[in-house]
Structure formats: C-alpha cells, structure tokens
Amino acid sequence: MSKNSLHKLLAEKRCVIVCGGGGVGKTTTAASLALSASKLRKKILVVTIDPAKRLAEAFGFTQRALEQGGEPILLSDESKQKLGIAADVSLSVGILNPKYVLEQIIEQTLSPTQAETLKKTMLYGQLSEMVYGLQEYTAYEWVTRMIKDSEYELIVLDTPPSFHAKDFFLVPGKIRNLMESKVFQLFSPKRGGFFKAVMSFGWVEKLLGEKVYRESRMFLETFSLLRDRILDRCDLLSKFFTQNEVAVVAVSTPESSAMFELEGLSRFLTERSIHLEAVVVNQVEQSSSALPDDELAALETMSSDLVAKIKKLELHQEKRAEKAMLAVEKCRAKYPGIDIVCAPMVYDADGFSILKKTSDAIIPTI
Amino acid sequence: METTEQSLVSNLKRINMISGKGGVGRTTMAATLAKASAKEGKKTLLAELEDDSGWDSPLARHFGRKHFPIEPAQIEKNLYAVTLSAPAGQENFLNSFLKLSSITHMVMGNQGVKWFLDGAPAFKEMGYFYHLLMMLKDTQYERIILDLPATGHLIGLARLPNVLLKMMPIGAIAEKLREGQSYFYDKRQTAAWVVTLPQSLPVSEAIELKESLNKEQIPVGGYVLNRAPFNPFTVEEEAVLESMSSKSKTHKLMIDLERIRRLREAEKRLSESGPLWVAPETDNPFEEEGFGFRVQKFTP
Numbered sequence: 001m002s003k004n005s006l007h008k009l010l011a012e013k014r015c016v017i018v019c020g021g022g023g024v025g026k027t028t029t030a031a032s033l034a035l036s037a038s039k040l041r042k043k044i045l046v047v048t049i050d051p052a053k054r055l056a057e058a059f060g061f062t063q064r065a066l067e068q069g070g071e072p073i074l075l076s077d078e079s080k081q082k083l084g085i086a087a088d089v090s091l092s093v094g095i096l097n098p099k100y101v102l103e104q105i106i107e108q109t110l111s112p113t114q115a116e117t118l119k120k121t122m123l124y125g126q127l128s129e130m131v132y133g134l135q136e137y138t139a140y141e142w143v144t145r146m147i148k149d150s151e152y153e154l155i156v157l158d159t160p161p162s163f164h165a166k167d168f169f170l171v172p173g174k175i176r177n178l179m180e181s182k183v184f185q186l187f188s189p190k191r192g193g194f195f196k197a198v199m200s201f202g203w204v205e206k207l208l209g210e211k212v213y214r215e216s217r218m219f220l221e222t223f224s225l226l227r228d229r230i231l232d233r234c235d236l237l238s239k240f241f242t243q244n245e246v247a248v249v250a251v252s253t254p255e256s257s258a259m260f261e262l263e264g265l266s267r268f269l270t271e272r273s274i275h276l277e278a279v280v281v282n283q284v285e286q287s288s289s290a291l292p293d294d295e296l297a298a299l300e301t302m303s304s305d306l307v308a309k310i311k312k313l314e315l316h317q318e319k320r321a322e323k324a325m326l327a328v329e330k331c332r333a334k335y336p337g338i339d340i341v342c343a344p345m346v347y348d349a350d351g352f353s354i355l356k357k358t359s360d361a362i363i364p365t366i
Numbered sequence: 367m368e369t370t371e372q373s374l375v376s377n378l379k380r381i382n383m384i385s386g387k388g389g390v391g392r393t394t395m396a397a398t399l400a401k402a403s404a405k406e407g408k409k410t411l412l413a414e415l416e417d418d419s420g421w422d423s424p425l426a427r428h429f430g431r432k433h434f435p436i437e438p439a440q441i442e443k444n445l446y447a448v449t450l451s452a453p454a455g456q457e458n459f460l461n462s463f464l465k466l467s468s469i470t471h472m473v474m475g476n477q478g479v480k481w482f483l484d485g486a487p488a489f490k491e492m493g494y495f496y497h498l499l500m501m502l503k504d505t506q507y508e509r510i511i512l513d514l515p516a517t518g519h520l521i522g523l524a525r526l527p528n529v530l531l532k533m534m535p536i537g538a539i540a541e542k543l544r545e546g547q548s549y550f551y552d553k554r555q556t557a558a559w560v561v562t563l564p565q566s567l568p569v570s571e572a573i574e575l576k577e578s579l580n581k582e583q584i585p586v587g588g589y590v591l592n593r594a595p596f597n598p599f600t601v602e603e604e605a606v607l608e609s610m611s612s613k614s615k616t617h618k619l620m621i622d623l624e625r626i627r628r629l630r631e632a633e634k635r636l637s638e639s640g641p642l643w644v645a646p647e648t649d650n651p652f653e654e655e656g657f658g659f660r661v662q663k664f665t666p
Contacts, residue, residue, distance in 0.1 A: 023389010023563075166421075257394070257424065264421065286621075295610070306606065309598040313622055316596045347624045 005278050005339040006249070007363055010037040010154065013247045014147060019159045019168050020251030021261040025282040028358055029251045029343070030158035031059070034093075035355055036363035037154050038085045045072055045152040047094040047143060049135070049160045058083070058351025059093050070100045072146075082352050092152070094142065096160070101138035109229050110222065118222040121215050135160040136171040137230075140237050166268040169241060172234040179227050179234075241274045248276050253283045254327035266335060278339040280362055281328050285321045286344055374643045375402045379557040379587060381502060381549060382511045385520045385579075386561035387571055391592045395561050395645070396513035397428040403509045404445035411438055411507040415494055415515060416451040423449070425513050438501070448501060452493025459496040459542060491526050498523075499546045520558065524550060524582040550584060557587030564594055564625075564632040573639050588641035591632055595625040595647055604630075 009016055010033060018030040027048050034046035060079030072094035077087070085091060106115045118124055136159070143157055159168040240246060248269065252262040262279065269276050300307050332340050343361045346354045378399065386392040400412040414425045414434065422432045426447070434447040436454050441447045501510060514520045527543040527550075549556060558579050562572035576586050599607065607623055636642045 021389065022387060023568075257391075258389075260424070260427070299610075302606065303603070306599075306603050309603065310607075310619065312598050313596065314619070317622055345621075347621055347628075 004341055004363070006033065006036070006280075006341060007040075009247045009249070009277055010363070011040045013154065014245035015143065015155045015157060015247070017157045017159060017168070017241070017246065017248045018251060019166075019248065019265070021258055024251045024253050024258055025343075026251050027158050028354065029249075029280050029282060029362070030156050032343075032355055032358040032362060033249070034091060034156045035083060035085070035359040037156065038083075038089045038091050041153045042088065043090050043151065043153045044156070045092045045094060045146055045154070046156040046158070047072075047096060047139065047146070048158045049096045049139065056351075058355050061093070061095075065095070068097065068100075070095075070097055083355065094146070096135070096139050096142060098135045098138040101142055102134070105138075105141065105226065105229070109226050114222050114225060117218060121219040121222075124219060136168050137175055137233075140171065140240070141233060144233070144236065144240070166265045169268070169272065169274065172237040175230060176234045179230055241272075248274055250276055250279045252279060252281050252331075254281060254285075254324040256327075259327060259331065262331070263334070266338075276335075276338055278341060279331065279335065280341050280343055281331065282343045283345045284328060284342045285317070285324045372643075374590065374645075375399060375406060377587065377643075378403060378509055378511075379553075379555050380507075380509060381556040382509065382587070383514055383520055383556075383558040383584075384511060384561060385514045385558055385575065386590075387568065387575075390561045390563050390568060392561040393424050393513055394428065395559075395590060395592060396511055397425060400445060400511045401442070403511065404442060407444060408508040409506060410445050410509045410511065411501060411504075412441075412445065412447045412511050412513070413450055413498070413501060414513045416449050417515070436497075438504075446507070450494050450497040450501070452490045452497070455493035455495065455497030455500070456489070458500050459492075459539075462542075491523065495523060495526055495546055496542065499542065499549070502546075502549045520584070521578055521582060524579070524584050553585035556585055558584050559587050559590055561590045561592055562632075562636070563592055564629040566628070566631070569632045569635050572636065576640060586640060588643060589636045589639075591629075591636060591642060591644045593647040594629050594644045595622070597626045597629065599626070 016033060018026055018033065020026045020029075030046055030048060034044055037044050058079075060076050060082075061073065065073050072092040075083075075085070075091045075093065080087070080089070080091065106118060110118065139157065139160060143155060146152060146155055241248065250262055250265055252258045266276055296307055296310075299310070328340060328342055341362050343358050346357045382399070384392055384396040384399070386395075396412065396414075400410055403410040412425070412434075414423060416436070417423065423434065426432060426434050429441050429447070431441070434441075434449045436449050436451045438446045438448040498512070501507070514523075527547045531540055531543055560572045560575050560579075562568045572589055576589070579586050604623070604626065607619075608627075633642065633644065
C-alpha cells in the first residue's frame, strides 16, 4: 500500500493544523486524522471546536462534557473498541471553550480584584463575540500549553469556523494590532499620568454619556493589563506555524466556492513561508454504476416510467461525479507538489462508521 | 402541509437579512436573490459587512468585482451594492448628532475619539449598525438584501441595541438605537431568511438559529433549503424503490435514494418550524432559468 504524505505527517509531526472554509468538513477530517494516527502513535490529542453532535457521539462524549469543555477528555475503552483503537493507545479529545481559556489567562495574569473588576464590566460579557480572533487566540493558547505538557506525541488541531480559511493564520497580527492600538496603549498602566492627561476624552464622554464611558474605560484599563502576555504569545504564534514539527493540512470540497477559498489560502501560506503539506478534498461524489439488468427488468414490469426516471437520475449523478473528479484533477494540476487526498461523501447515519470510513479513505489501511 | 410553487423573490420584504452557517451557499443565495429582485424591476440594494482582513469579497466576486464601495454604487440595472463600514457609520451618527459636519470632522479628528471608537469593543458593531440604519432609511431602495457572514453577526447586531440601551436609556444614541430597532423588529418590512442544507446537522442549526432570532424578536421570513438533490420520483415511486432497498443495499442507486430521503426529512423538519423554500442543486444559479423566481414553498 502506498503511503501518502498524510501518513508521514501523522507519524512524524508534533502538531497537525487542519484548516479550511466553512462547511467543508474540517471537524470530521481532524477527527478522522486523529483516528488514523492512533495506528501510528501512542498518545494523541485532537482539539475540536464546537464538535458536531454526531462526531461527539462517535467519540462517546456525554452532553455535559460537550457543554463544559475546558480540559481534554480521554476516550473510554468502550469507544476505543468501537473505533478499533488498540488498548495501549490513548486518544484524548479537547473541546475548546474560549471563555474558559480566557478566564484562565485572566486568573493567571491579574489579581483577584482586577479580575473581578474586568468580569463585572458589561463589555466583558460581549467580549467573546466582539473581539475578532478571540476564539482562534484561545485555541492557540490551549495548544501551546498542551505541547509544553509533552503529554501528547501528536496534537491534531481543528481550527475554528471562520469566514476565510486563512483567518486562523492572521490572528497573531490581528491581536497584535488590537493590543497595540492607541486606545489600549492609552490605558496601559505603563503610561504615565501625563500622557493620559494630555489626551482629551471630553468628547467621548459627551457622546456616549457618563455610564458607557465609565464602563468602557474600566474595561480598557483592566484589559490592558493582559496586553504584555498576549503580545508575547502572539510573537510565539507567528513563529509556530513555520516550525518543522508543525504541519498544515487544508480541507476543501469540489464546490467551486471552496476551491476558490483553497486557492486564496494556498497563495497566502506561500507568501508567509508556511508550507501546506496536503489537501483533503471532502464530499467527493462517487460515480454510480447502472442498476443490474435483472433488477431493471423486474422494475420494468411494474412501471416503465420508473425505469426511465432511474436512468435519468443515474445520468444526473454520473455528471455530478464527473464534475467532482474534474475539480480534483484541476486541483492536482494546480498544486503539483502537494498531495491531494479524496474523501468520499459518506451517507452513514452513525458517527462511528462515518469516522472509520473517512479515516480509511484518507489514510488507506496502514 | 401545503405545497405550492411560489416565487421566493416576490415573498421578499423590503429589508432582508440573509443568514446561515458557512458553507451553505448563503452568499450565492444573497447574490441570486438580489439579481432576481432587480430583474423584477425593483430598485434593489445589496449590502454586506466590511471584512477588515482586506481579502476579496466572495459576494462581490459574483459581480466580477473585488469589493463593493462604502457609498452605494450601481452595479447592474436596478441593482446597487454597498459595503457597510464601521467608521462610515460612526461618522454618520456624529453628523446627525452634532448637526454640523465641520464639528464632526473636528471630533472625528480628535485622536482620543478615533482611538476609542476603533479599539473599544461594541463601538465597531455600533458603527455597522448606524451605517445599516442609514441605508434602511433611504427610501429610494425598494428592496435591501443584506448578506450576513456569520450567524453570530446577526444575533450580535440584533442584541446590540438592547445591551447599549441598558447602559444609556436616554440621549441621542438611545434615540438612534430605538430607531434602528423599529426597523429590525417590524415584520411588515423586515425578514431574516435562514439558508441551510438538506443534512441533519445543518437543519438542526437552522432551527436553532430561527429560535434565537425569535427570541431577539427579529421576524423570520422562512428557511431556504439550498442544494436540494435532483429527484425525479413521486412519493409513491420513492416508496416502491424504498421497498426494494433491502435487496440492493450496496447499490449506488441506494445512495441517491438516501440523499432523497434526507431531503424529505429536512423538508419535514423545517416546514414544521416555518415556511420553507426549496432551491435545487445547481452549478450556476444565475444562468438557470427561473432560479430564485420559482421554488417550491411549503407552508406548515
């Protein structure tokens, strides 16, 4: 059996980052990669973000574990058995909870009173939705902690759903810009009273009213205290992607919009010297074989109309499958040095078989 | 359950917020509806939120452009397009508040104010909100179609007025927020449309989204079930084929039937929760005759 580059990555790397646009099946791919890796490594962690219910069930999560997130959960022996994972392998699943991670950062960096003040501001409650990249940032904080732990040989990271596939890689720069924006600098405790005094906030207060102004100011002042730590991590994060022990795998579908997205991602990564190791093309329709003659004959006696319709459907499906294959071929021609791996559309109802089938398709039985 | 052939376009309200998770074809749907609406002779404005990463807009791509401008510009007959931008909204608000644009420039020119609006969370969303409000108030547009990138955005925009009104129940901002709310919550002229796919998880997510929209009192026009698989069979024929499925379980036709079964299930679940339009799987919706005009509608 020939080994594709995914096989090599899973056997050798410390961290595999799975990225792609919305709805391409990132989470399923990340989970399938982790499952494949269980045949090559002993201690694996897959970090997923908001896992699909089916996937969660496939891994045997409880509802409670799903809602809370926080620390990684070790797969039970029963789940391992169902998925065909050897007894001496440990596979853990972490479900990212940005609020939990953020609270940890706050607790580690701020004094209890400061933390209390920050959490009490109205803006804090809005923070996770309002601050762009917070989810990505916390995902990264989490993964670096796990890597330092050295408890896991391999970490597979499913990136947060985003507008663009490349958004994940922009996070360090975005967060840096935000933390370095003048408004945070202004409230930074490092700045002297003189600097604050020369800045006129009279207009801001007049416009927003005293209460909003006070709330915002309190928020900015305490949040600024996290600045150094966050900036420090952003520097590490920028370097993280180019490390040799980290690999980036992109996920796409044959849909033209997904391929457009992939093109942008690939260009972007090349510009930043981040090496794209492989592309998984998900949801590739299989070409359908014609209905056997004896069954057709049996149907024909019932209704000739029905047979005509079946043939019409078969033709339609064949065209779709052809189109999908064409998209994959085009993709291969466009990215000559990159392994393009196809995963079929899996229509099974239960999560176990979806994971197993996808895993078998992307890494042929090792 | 009643099924009729109805035009989704003619069911649009004046203000239409197109929402749905990534990958469901929401942006293409927004572009298709906008084109179809303009073709009907209605002066239509297609709007999207500014993406500050600077990447080409997937919405503008459908019209051979990289971006839409922040002032509405005509892109086709009867069709105008705009990018909603936070600073544009903030400036507009200041203008209406301070009455004199020379003072606005002075205030916007104040570094403290600029930095504050740029960096403090919530004020950016507020900027979008005002820019949107500006467009909604422009009565020359008979239809406005807004493509909202993430589901969180719509909920965020919807919640914003309440969050801020709690902090400042009176004053100029409060007044604007209430004005915006009066548009958002008015079901005679506003509707959110939830785009989804015929698979169980996207369907559950769509139903959840509709429930949160209901909670925020945003009127929901209905679901748009996108990429419905080709299905030549009648319900009776499906039953005949279903009955022989045990015999040919491994056959590929059964995969097609499975897709059709999923479509039926999605139709059932969604139509029990609200009006549903089903849009067929297609390569190029712009070229296919009738797409966006006639789609099947289910009424619970």
